[in-house]
Amino acid sequence: MTLHWFGLVDNVKSVTTVHSAVSRTGNSVHWYTEANELQDQLSFSEGAVVFLKTSLAYNAYELCRELSAAYPYISIVLLVPAEELDLKKAMHAGAIDAVVLPSQEAEVIQAAREAESAVRLKMARIQPDTPEAPKADGRVVTICGTKGGVGKTTLTVNLAVAFSKSNLKVGVLDLDLQFGDITILFDSQPKRTIYEWVKEEYEHSRGNLDRYMIRHSSGVEILSAPLRPEFAEVVTGEHVGIIIGELRRRYDLVLIDTPPSLVETGLVALDNSADILLVASVDLPTLKNSKLCIETLESLGMKDKIKLVLNRDTKIDGITAGTVENVLGMPIYSRIPSEGKVVVASVNKGIPFVLSNPRSAVAKSVFSCAAKLQSQQRSTNKASVKKVPKKSMLARLLTR
Ligand SMILES: Nc1ncnc2c1ncn2[C@@H]1O[C@H](COP(=O)(O)OP(=O)(O)O)[C@@H](O)[C@H]1O
Ligand SMILES: [Mg+2]
Numbered sequence: 001m002t003l004h005w006f007g008l009v010d011n012v013k014s015v016t017t018v019h020s021a022v023s024r025t026g027n028s029v030h031w032y033t034e035a036n037e038l039q040d041q042l043s044f045s046e047g048a049v050v051f052l053k054t055s056l057a058y059n060a061y062e063l064c065r066e067l068s069a070a071y072p073y074i075s076i077v078l079l080v081p082a083e084e085l086d087l088k089k090a091m092h093a094g095a096i097d098a099v100v101l102p103s104q105e106a107e108v109i110q111a112a113r114e115a116e117s118a119v120r121l122k123m124a125r126i127q128p129d130t131p132e133a134p135k136a137d138g139r140v141v142t143i144c145g146t147k148g149g150v151g152k153t154t155l156t157v158n159l160a161v162a163f164s165k166s167n168l169k170v171g172v173l174d175l176d177l178q179f180g181d182i183t184i185l186f187d188s189q190p191k192r193t194i195y196e197w198v199k200e201e202y203e204h205s206r207g208n209l210d211r212y213m214i215r216h217s218s219g220v221e222i223l224s225a226p227l228r229p230e231f232a233e234v235v236t237g238e239h240v241g242i243i244i245g246e247l248r249r250r251y252d253l254v255l256i257d258t259p260p261s262l263v264e265t266g267l268v269a270l271d272n273s274a275d276i277l278l279v280a281s282v283d284l285p286t287l288k289n290s291k292l293c294i295e296t297l298e299s300l301g302m303k304d305k306i307k308l309v310l311n312r313d314t315k316i317d318g319i320t321a322g323t324v325e326n327v328l329g330m331p332i333y334s335r336i337p338s339e340g341k342v343v344v345a346s347v348n349k350g351i352p353f354v355l356s357n358p359r360s361a362v363a364k365s366v367f368s369c370a371a372k373l374q375s376q377q378r379s380t381n382k383a384s385v386k387k388v389p390k391k392s393m394l395a396r397l398l399t400r
Pocket of ligand 2: 258
């Protein structure tokens with residue numbers, strides 16, 4: 001696999017020292033002034049080190065975040081004037097390093113070497129064992145919601161089993177990294193979680209998920225959230241991007257549960273999803289926050305993927321399904337009734353209610369949500385499931 005060196009600058013003359021420093025490492029940077037040109041090149045490249053210089057013409061930090069989510073096999077080094085340096089922001093955006101301009105040659109060389117070895121590590125991890133290694137084309141569905149307790153985890157678990165019952169190979173990723181409880185709802189006690197995967201596999205230049213997936217009797221396989229909240233910090237957006245790629249290779253359908261907040265790991269999941277199930281309930285705080293969430297996802301070009309699921313669907317003080325649709329500005333995709341007895345008993349027994357009470361109203365609604373998603377999947381062209389809209393997303397960010 002070939003490693004490329006690219007850069008994005010508003011003015012090529014401003015990075016001559018960077019160019020000559022990289023040349024000393026035996027490599028040559030191809031500089032672009034248009035983000036679209038850079039993105040086109042990345043689409044055809046297996047791996048790349050990318051220098052991104054901050055500019056008035058585009059938001060380099062946001063672009064960095066977009067590119068690192070879209071192309072997992074790149075390492076980005078930000079080039080920034082001293083007064084604009086925000087290392088924490090750069091790291092959160094997915095950059096491997098930030099170099100202050102103007103800079104010493106030695107500093108650029110060190111950053112370039114680190115970026116190069118990081119990409120090579122990632123590329124080594126994706127080398128297929130055989131030329132016919134299966135393509136990653138499982139469908140990714142992320143379940144999100146702006147409040148704890150709206151029913152994200154309940155929906156994820158029961159949808160997973162519903163899909164599995166219709167003979168799909170289903171993988172579940174618990175991205176509620178601090179307080180994930182997917183395995184509790186499946187009554188299993190994981191020994192290895194996403195945290196151990198990072199420590200034992202990723203950090204040793206491997207990426208195999210075999211030992212980390214927990215198999216439930218329904219056929220659903222789960223990658224658990226860490227066992228302790230403090231381990232959550234270890235898992236980054238980059239890890240999540242790699243894991244999703246692996247899961248897509250292994251499963252027909254990948255369901256991802258998320259925490260109530262919009263964090264980087266969750267955003268990577270949303271960005272890599274064909275469908276986003278936004279779980280809402282009939283109460284004003286949830287509606288207000290769901291609206292904010294929709295607006296945020298809209299600004300990231302993800303609104304089209306949102307499907308609104310109304311959980312615990314009951315009429316409360318005049319707030320009807322119609323009110324919810326009006327407030328949120330989108331139709332309700334699926335309605336799940338409130339059925340405390342069935343749901344709570346299922347949680348306490350650790351048996352998803354689509355298995356323990358398949359004829360209950362709540363189970364039937366989950367089956368019909370699964371069937372609707374499945375029929376849509378069949379009618380969706382595989383190519384369009386893959387993240388084609390990246391270009392327009394990027395373009396939207398750039399023109400903001
Ligand atoms: N449709 C429903 N009817 C009754 N109880 C529900 C329903 N959906 C969820 N619950 C209950 O609400 C609580 C929170 O659900 P959970 O799925 O853990 O929410 P989240 O993952 O969004 O925090 C759980 O006790 C669950 O049993
Ligand atoms: Mg939850």
